[in-house]
Amino acid sequence: MTLTELRYIVAVARERHFGKAAKACHVSQPTLSVAIKKLEEELGVSIFERGSNEVSLSPVGERIVQQAQQALEAADNVKQVALHGKNQLAGPLRIGAIYTIGPYLYPELIPQLRKSAPEMPLVVEENYTSVLTEKLKQGELDIIVIALPYAEQSIVTQPLYDEPFVVLLPASHPLTARKSISSVHLEDENVLLLGRGHCFRDHVLEACPACIPKPGLIGDLPHTIEGSSLETIRHMVVSGLGITVLPCTAAGAHSYSQRLLTIRRFSSPIPHRTVALAWRASFPRPKVIDVINTAIRGCNLSCVKYVRGRK
Amino acid sequence: MTLTELRYIVAVARERHFGKAAKACHVSQPTLSVAIKKLEEELGVSIFERGSNEVSLSPVGERIVQQAQQALEAADNVKQVALHGKNQLAGPLRIGAIYTIGPYLYPELIPQLRKSAPEMPLVVEENYTSVLTEKLKQGELDIIVIALPYAEQSIVTQPLYDEPFVVLLPASHPLTARKSISSVHLEDENVLLLGRGHCFRDHVLEACPACIPKPGLIGDLPHTIEGSSLETIRHMVVSGLGITVLPCTAAGAHSYSQRLLTIRRFSSPIPHRTVALAWRASFPRPKVIDVINTAIRGCNLSCVKYVRGRK
DNA sequence: TGACATGGATTGAATTAAGCTATGGACAAG
DNA sequence: CTTGTCCATAGCTTAATTCAATCCATGTCA
Numbered sequence: 001m002t003l004t005e006l007r008y009i010v011a012v013a014r015e016r017h018f019g020k021a022a023k024a025c026h027v028s029q030p031t032l033s034v035a036i037k038k039l040e041e042e043l044g045v046s047i048f049e050r051g052s053n054e055v056s057l058s059p060v061g062e063r064i065v066q067q068a069q070q071a072l073e074a075a076d077n078v079k080q081v082a083l084h085g086k087n088q089l090a091g092p093l094r095i096g097a098i099y100t101i102g103p104y105l106y107p108e109l110i111p112q113l114r115k116s117a118p119e120m121p122l123v124v125e126e127n128y129t130s131v132l133t134e135k136l137k138q139g140e141l142d143i144i145v146i147a148l149p150y151a152e153q154s155i156v157t158q159p160l161y162d163e164p165f166v167v168l169l170p171a172s173h174p175l176t177a178r179k180s181i182s183s184v185h186l187e188d189e190n191v192l193l194l195g196r197g198h199c200f201r202d203h204v205l206e207a208c209p210a211c212i213p214k215p216g217l218i219g220d221l222p223h224t225i226e227g228s229s230l231e232t233i234r235h236m237v238v239s240g241l242g243i244t245v246l247p248c249t250a251a252g253a254h255s256y257s258q259r260l261l262t263i264r265r266f267s268s269p270i271p272h273r274t275v276a277l278a279w280r281a282s283f284p285r286p287k288v289i290d291v292i293n294t295a296i297r298g299c300n301l302s303c304v305k306y307v308r309g310r311k
Numbered sequence: 312m313t314l315t316e317l318r319y320i321v322a323v324a325r326e327r328h329f330g331k332a333a334k335a336c337h338v339s340q341p342t343l344s345v346a347i348k349k350l351e352e353e354l355g356v357s358i359f360e361r362g363s364n365e366v367s368l369s370p371v372g373e374r375i376v377q378q379a380q381q382a383l384e385a386a387d388n389v390k391q392v393a394l395h396g397k398n399q400l401a402g403p404l405r406i407g408a409i410y411t412i413g414p415y416l417y418p419e420l421i422p423q424l425r426k427s428a429p430e431m432p433l434v435v436e437e438n439y440t441s442v443l444t445e446k447l448k449q450g451e452l453d454i455i456v457i458a459l460p461y462a463e464q465s466i467v468t469q470p471l472y473d474e475p476f477v478v479l480l481p482a483s484h485p486l487t488a489r490k491s492i493s494s495v496h497l498e499d500e501n502v503l504l505l506g507r508g509h510c511f512r513d514h515v516l517e518a519c520p521a522c523i524p525k526p527g528l529i530g531d532l533p534h535t536i537e538g539s540s541l542e543t544i545r546h547m548v549v550s551g552l553g554i555t556v557l558p559c560t561a562a563g564a565h566s567y568s569q570r571l572l573t574i575r576r577f578s579s580p581i582p583h584r585t586v587a588l589a590w591r592a593s594f595p596r597p598k599v600i601d602v603i604n605t606a607i608r609g610c611n612l613s614c615v616k617y618v619r620g621r622k
Numbered sequence: 623t624g625a626c627a628t629g630g631a632t633t634g635a636a637t638t639a640a641g642c643t644a645t646g647g648a649c650a651a652g
Numbered sequence: 653c654t655t656g657t658c659c660a661t662a663g664c665t666t667a668a669t670t671c672a673a674t675c676c677a678t679g680t681c682a
Contacts, residue, residue, distance in 0.1 A: 044394075068389055
């Protein structure tokens with residue numbers, strides 16, 4: 001078995017066409033055909049099913065190609081390691097965070113990283129968990145910050161901190177009279193939610209099942225209003241459209257004074273989420289993980305509880 | 312770059328000797344020397360430092376070899392996938408658990424797995440976290456059950472359940488009068504601990520810092536008695552040597568009647584541990600993980616709280 | 623139905639890479 | 653100064669890879 005053969009089967013699996021795959025690999029079609037046949041004989045299974053007018057993957061082939069991709073990635077990483085020399089903290093790092101973390105973590109994290117790894121330029125992105133996951137797996141991102149639970153094949157995760165949720169109220173709201181708020185108090189309130197796809201939306205609904213949006217209108221407005229970001233929701237809370245639930249790191253960073261907005265904590269059991277790092281298991285720069293881990297723990301996120309560190 | 316070259320550098324890194332490495336690879340010494348030189352030229356770095364009387368790894372070389380090992384493992388897995396054919400649930404699985412989980416989980420888990428994956432013979436082991444980790448990394452185990460926190464390079468973890476701790480008392484003990492017990496109640500008690508190396512020992516000490524063992528003797532016995540397993544500790548509790556803290560799954564499975572032993576829950580905050588699966592990120596049988604996950608969730612562990620599943 | 627197009631398999635020659643034996647050269651020990 | 657160790661180099665052989673040319677099965681359309 002050679003890396004070349006693995007490249008060939010990955011190409012055919014991608015192109016679904018021997019000729020095109022051969023072109024993509026810069027070899028002739030017979031070369032590729034022979035190489036694949038040789039590999040199939042060595043492995044004792046047929047990877048592709050040559051139909052009359054199409055090439056498809058056999059069930060085993062599917063998994064073989066997946067595994068081959070991993071092997072190729074690992075081999076590529078050998079080159080990367082050699083390229084970047086001994087300093088893992090040199091060279092760019094592509095980092096992603098979900099929408100409900102990025103805006104509140106990055107302003108703390110990035111200055112920290114500039115200090116601890118000045119030779120590591122950062123490419124930074126915000127997106128949904130699903131998009132970040134895809135980009136991470138495709139190698140378009142190196143490390144992402146998401147909320148647990150999170151389990152993906154060949155992705156390593158590392159919990160960072162537990163983040164309690166808080167309630168954001170207009171200052172004039174009756175609930176501001178309470179010192180802490182239970183999820184039952186939210187049942188009759190108009191709780192503004194993020195749109196579908198935001199995992200924080202699901203976290204809130206889990207903590208407050210009664211907040212599940214109902215179809216229909218109240219006056220001109222839909223029964224439940226969905227915001228496209230925590231900041232738009234904050235504006236709507238100010239404007240009196242309703243109240244909302246925020247992760248605590250998002251509670252402080254805003255431009256409204258206490259005369260307009262009030263924050264109240266939850267009474268026990270306090271709903272919360274666990275924020276974690278995730279990276280490809282094959283990511284070849286362990287020190288980068290350590291540095292980011294340390295940097296986040298060094299961030300001034302006063303309301304969170306850091307998870308005990310890596311051993 | 313070829314897999315053969317990677318095998319060569321891994322061998323030299325292991326043997327620290329070109330000649331011996333060549334023998335281990337079943338090739339002549341010049342073959343190996345040339346191949347390594349070629350790879351070093353391709354990568355543009357020198358992997359080994361040829362000293363007068365010894366071969367050592369350069370700093371970059373160290374990481375290159377590590378990465379090479381990963382690539383070789385991934386390539387091996389291609390063969391494994393082909394070998395076991397389309398059925399990931401066929402072929403033996405080597406599973407490990409720490410001492411404080413295995414005896415209580417296996418009797419539930421193994422019959423479950425026999426049902427859901429009858430063609431998968433199980434090789435089962437119990438050991439300390441550190442030993443299991445080493446065996447997992449070396450490929451001597453496929454999947455292990457440990458307690459969080461757990462973070463190892465290129466190991467994937469998946470939380471399974473939260474397990475509250477309980478207090479085990481002789482039936483005649485004054486604390487049996489209480490419905491629930493707080494850690495402060497343990498301060499003046501003789502709390503029997505597991506020996507060093509058991510992570511559960513550390514969990515107990517974290518929940519009850521006052522229980523940290525003090526040197527010295529009480530009469531003939533050491534001030535703090537350490538047991539080699541939860542079962543030996545249970546015997547000692549029966550015999551009146553002291554009380555102990557157990558994970559709740561270990562509380563029920565014993566041969567003593569309620570007339571001798573009493574179990575009491577903790578009052579809030581209830582100390583607990585999170586039990587998780589861990590496997591090499593390169594482990595090529597994702598369905599096996601799913602099946603074990605499902606099997607454990609199907610176990611009759613009434614006292615635990617299962618963590619939300621994989622998405 | 624038959625000419626043609628498509629797409630993978632086969633063939634055989636040319637090239638390249640990987641392997642071996644023999645030898646060279648640096649270094650340390652005696 | 654000799655000897656032994658150990659990695660590097662040279663020259664040769666053999667095996668593997670690649671390509672162009674060709675074959676063959678299948679599907680399309682007049």
